[in-house]
Amino acid sequence: MSQYEKLCQRIVDEGTWLSNERTGQKCLTVINAELEYDVENKSFPLVTTRKSYYKAAIAELLGYLRGYQSAAEFRSIGCNTWNANANENQAWLSNPNRQGEDDMGRVYGVQGRRWQKPDGSHLDQLAKVVDNLSQGIDDRGEIITFYNPGEFDLGCLRPCMHTHTFSLLNDDLYLTSYQRSCDVPLGLNFNQIQVYVFLALIAQITGKNPKKAYHKIVNAHIYENQFELMRDVQLKRQPFANPSLSLNPDIRSLKDLETWVTTDDFVLEGYEHHEVIAYPFSV
Numbered sequence: 001m002s003q004y005e006k007l008c009q010r011i012v013d014e015g016t017w018l019s020n021e022r023t024g025q026k027c028l029t030v031i032n033a034e035l036e037y038d039v040e041n042k043s044f045p046l047v048t049t050r051k052s053y054y055k056a057a058i059a060e061l062l063g064y065l066r067g068y069q070s071a072a073e074f075r076s077i078g079c080n081t082w083n084a085n086a087n088e089n090q091a092w093l094s095n096p097n098r099q100g101e102d103d104m105g106r107v108y109g110v111q112g113r114r115w116q117k118p119d120g121s122h123l124d125q126l127a128k129v130v131d132n133l134s135q136g137i138d139d140r141g142e143i144i145t146f147y148n149p150g151e152f153d154l155g156c157l158r159p160c161m162h163t164h165t166f167s168l169l170n171d172d173l174y175l176t177s178y179q180r181s182c183d184v185p186l187g188l189n190f191n192q193i194q195v196y197v198f199l200a201l202i203a204q205i206t207g208k209n210p211k212k213a214y215h216k217i218v219n220a221h222i223y224e225n226q227f228e229l230m231r232d233v234q235l236k237r238q239p240f241a242n243p244s245l246s247l248n249p250d251i252r253s254l255k256d257l258e259t260w261v262t263t264d265d266f267v268l269e270g271y272e273h274h275e276v277i278a279y280p281f282s283v
């Protein structure tokens with residue numbers, strides 16, 4: 001079993017059923033999961049026990065790095081994951097801060113690129129980290145955080161994967177990513193791709209060697225309407241070996257990421273997978 005299926009099995013074997021008021025679904029839940037990705041050896045952590053739509057996950061990451069605020073912008077680069085939360089989430093629809101169709105509010109990339117300071121000016125967390133790492137600087141605070149409790153009411157959802165810390169050991173780059181809440185059948189399938197690609201991309205544009213990415217999850221859950229598919233279908237399958245992922249070597253700067261990079265600049269090799277499983281999504 002790979003670490004992904006081990007976590008799924010652990011939830012099935014040891015999880016506790018909790019009710020969740022926001023979605024109205026019960027969740028089988030465990031606390032604390034730690035995953036590790038070997039970016040140095042290009043071992044791409046793609047789920048193999050069902051078909052993974054990895055391009056949408058990479059597109060979502062690109063949208064965050066660009067500071068997108070609208071589900072329409074995400075759609076335009078091949079990612080549909082924010083449509084429901086921008087346009088069908090009842091709490092957000094009745095929030096007076098929502099600025100019309102497709103607005104997601106001040107979530108993820110908006111906080112990462114345009115964190116608002118008390119004087120009204122903005123702070124670009126990502127640019128600071130990229131600048132420092134490019135100069136070989138790790139001030140022990142190379143942190144990008146999307147978690148801004150003072151602005152939760154300005155966004156459609158609190159960020160789940162909320163904080164990313166980069167660390168340099170000479171020319172070797174590491175990433176530690178923190179997640180407060182994880183929908184293991186759907187969300188983690190995307191999030192493990194994003195942690196891996198984030199380290200690979202930042203290492204490439206800062207001229208460092210990517211080493212390992214550490215993914216730390218607090219609340220890992222399976223929704224009740226996903227449970228049987230997970231236990232009786234996905235967990236009955238044998239995983240294949242991890243595929244490998246190459247990045248276009250012409251990606252050299254943050255500007256490149258902001259302007260021309262698309263999901264075609266990521267080439268997957270050796271992806272063997274089982275059939276599609278369509279898990280239900282809870283808004």
Ligand SMILES: Nc1nc(=O)c2c([nH]1)NC[C@@H]1CN(c3ccc(C(=O)N[C@@H](CCC(=O)O)C(=O)O)cc3)CN21
Nearest residue numbers: 053056081082085183186187189190278279281282283
């Ligand atoms: N309940 C819930 N789970 C999540 O994982 C999640 C949220 N809400 N809200 C915000 C984002 C949106 N994310 C999503 C949303 C949808 C898919 C999804 O439907 N994935 C399908 C198909 C994707 C495609 O066709 O592009 C999958 O099978 O992986 C994945 C992640 C992750 N997040």
Ligand SMILES: O=c1ccn([C@H]2C[C@H](O)[C@@H](COP(=O)(O)O)O2)c(=O)[nH]1
Nearest residue numbers: 022158160161181182183187188191
């Ligand atoms: O990147 C993401 C974004 C969201 N999720 C999941 C985790 C939860 O199931 C929901 C968010 O609900 P909260 O009530 O805000 O915790 O979305 C994910 O796994 N990965």
